[in-house]
Amino acid sequence: MTATTTSPPSTTRNPSVVKVPFRYRVPRKKIVLYVLAVAFAVYLVLPFYWIVAMSFMHEVDAISVPPHWIPIHPTLENYLGFIHPSESQQLVGGRAIDETPYSLGNSLIVATSTAVLNLVLATFAAYSFSRLKFRGSQVLLVLYLLTRMVPGIAIIIPFYLLMRTFGLLDTYLALILSYTTFALPITIWILKDFFRSVPRELEEAARVDRCGWFRTMWSVFVPVAAPGLVAAAVFAFMTAWNEFMFALFLTSTKAAKTIPVVAANFATDFNTQFTVMAAAGVLAVVPPLLLALLFQRKLVQGMAAGSVKG
Amino acid sequence: MAEVRLEGITKSFGAKAAVRDLNLTVEDQESLTLVGPSGCGKSTTLRMICGLERATEGNIYFDGRPVSWLPANKRDVAMVFQSYALYPHKTVRQNIGFALKMMRVPKATIAEQVQQAARTLDIEDLLDRKPRELSGGQRQRAALGRAIVRDAGAYLLDEPLSNLDAQLRVLMRAEIKRLHVDVARTFIYVTHDQVEAMTMSDRIAVMRDGVVQQCATPEEIYERPANRFVASFMGSPPMNFVTGELANVDGVRTFRSGALSQELGRYDVQPDDPHVVLGVRPEDVTLSPTPVAGYRPGKVFVSEPLGPDVLVTVRIDGELLKARVPVPFRLGHDTPVYVGFNADRLHLFSAADGLALHAPQPA
Secondary structure (H helix, E strand, C coil): CCHHHHCHHHHHHCCCCCCCCCCCCCCHHHHHHHHHHHHHHHHHHHHHHHHHHHHCCCHHHHCCCCCCCCCCCCCCHHHHCCCCCCHHHHCCCCCHHHHHHHHHHHHHHHHHHHHHHHHHHHHHHHHHHHHCCCCCHHHHHHHHHHHCCCCHHHHHHHHHHHHHHCCCCCCHHHHHHHHHHHHHHHHHHHHHHHHHCCCHHHHHHHHHCCCCHHHHHHHHHHHHHHHHHHHHHHHHHHHHHHCCHHHHHHCCCCCCCCHHHHHHHHHHCCCCCHHHHHHHHHHHHHHHHHHHHHCHHHHHCCCCCCCCCC | CCCEEEEEEEEEECCEEEEEEEEEEECCCCEEEEECCCCCCHHHHHHHHHCCCCCCEEEEEECCEECCCCCHHHCCEEEECCCCCCCCCCCHHHHHHHHHHHCCCCHHHHHHHHHHHHHHHCCHHHCCCCHHHCCHHHHHHHHHHHHHCCCCCEEEEECCCCCCCHHHHHHHHHHHHHHHHHHCCEEEEEECCHHHHHHHCCEEEEEECCEEEEEECHHHHHHCCCEHHHHHHCCCCCCEEEEEEEEEECCEEEEEECCEEEECCCCCCCCCCCEEEEEECHHHEEEECCCCCCCEEEEEEEEEECCCEEEEEEEECCEEEEEEEECCCCCCCCCEEEEEECHHHCEEEECCCCEEEECCCCC
8 A cells, every 4th residue: 555545644644646646446246236236137127128119019110120119100000900800900819909808808807716726725724834743744845845846747637637527628617726725835835934923912912802713813913914915826827828828738628728738829920910919018017017007015014113123 | 819828738649649748828919929840830820820730739729719620721810931831823913812712701901902912012013923033032922911901810831030140130030020919819939039029929838848948028037047058049159057056155145067156146046956057148247357356267169249249159168158248359379268147147057957947036
């Protein structure tokens, strides 16, 4: 170190000493991190941006080379097509455009029902695992998780046969039951850990405050556990909303086809229309996005803060 | 308002007995403290009274009515938890009024009673806050409010002050004591802090390993401890103990331990086994810088000023004894000092089982 940088009083006393101006040096590590972060964000966001942009383009602009990153002649034609499809649009993907509004409705019903059914079952199970000590609880928990280790393709044929036997092919119920079996083990694990973090004294305080078991659950436990419950419900909703393979096997008409199956039709036909497909993709994103926005606060809220010491 | 009676209560967790054959009666409007080291079964006892745990054996009665099989919500008790257990999603007002709401008390009455409880605890301006917006002391008051708003038979307090800092603890100790006087209900208080136990209650039950060692008034516990454990647990700093034996020296009953020899004067105990433990409280030890007849020589090990008096540790024959002497005390470390005991305030315990053989008679 030199006197010029370490002792400012000497510089005032001795004007001959040159004062080195302070230079802020950006740490190299920080630059690398920023570059990586931006690259990753672009990697995540760019495909989605391209879908949204394309959904407002004419087909000609969408497939032009080099691509137009911003719609130069923006149009709502692709969206309006879902209400009044033009003749050319009707031909796309085995009437995919005609089936899209129905499939969105189907997806909503199936995903919501899966979320609700899954939440009710998982809450009871997870509560038991978090509060009761019983022989074999750990084994049972691991067993639940093991069921998720089996690849879907391995069980799809038995599932198909089972659903056919019960006459459930091409119904909501077939999908709801299937998706619940996928989501339930993970949901139980998520909720079990969350419930364990809810202080047991809260329930005991409610009992002393003259609540019966159901009242304790409803007035105290559920509100406190709400962030966990919301997270679990959103997880189950997304699982059901995104699922493709089972929906492909178990449904065949617009009575039960979900949006992933119909969206795939846009791409599988020789008569592909990228812009309509993009619009369908955007529509498919809207419900989960709204859901995430709606419950955003609950999802991140640490409700238990301040209930007990600390 | 209720008398709480526990008859032959035993609680086992697996093979381990947390509470063993407990018999205890808490009178109506009495304030009783269960005190003991951690793991002694005091909280378990409280939870059984509350209905959060079920006794393995024995019965609990409220005003002579058996309640052992009633769940907590049917027992008519209010409780303050160690962790406060305030409902985080409810405001202080809702927290305090929750039990009344569950009892279907009319809304106007709830509002009035909540206000009154808040006024008693001086938290009126906090009623619309959530627990996370409160400080430790304020949460503690809110938790107390949740209990006192109830017209319950008994009020159970499970170490309610243990999470507060020392200063606030002293303040709240006085407030809870005053609260008991004001509301005139049965209070059962659990603590591991012997000072809290001594200061706050009409009677104290000292517990160890699930067994009540002694249940008596604070004065009685302090002056006439039933055994060596009670004597050592109650009182700060704790009682000094010297192991030795009884002998007759020139026809006078004397306690002897190495070079230490203490005449027992009018103490007329005649135990079968002469091996005993002499107990003397630090305030009953006197120190002199010059030799005095009957005093034993020792050396100052360390002295700790406490303000009004000084806690001096003296080494005699390799043993350390604590003395509480008035200021000023000016002897430095390793200075010779002469130690005497107040012969009227000595305790004798059996060396074999620790039971009290003799304690000073009340004056």
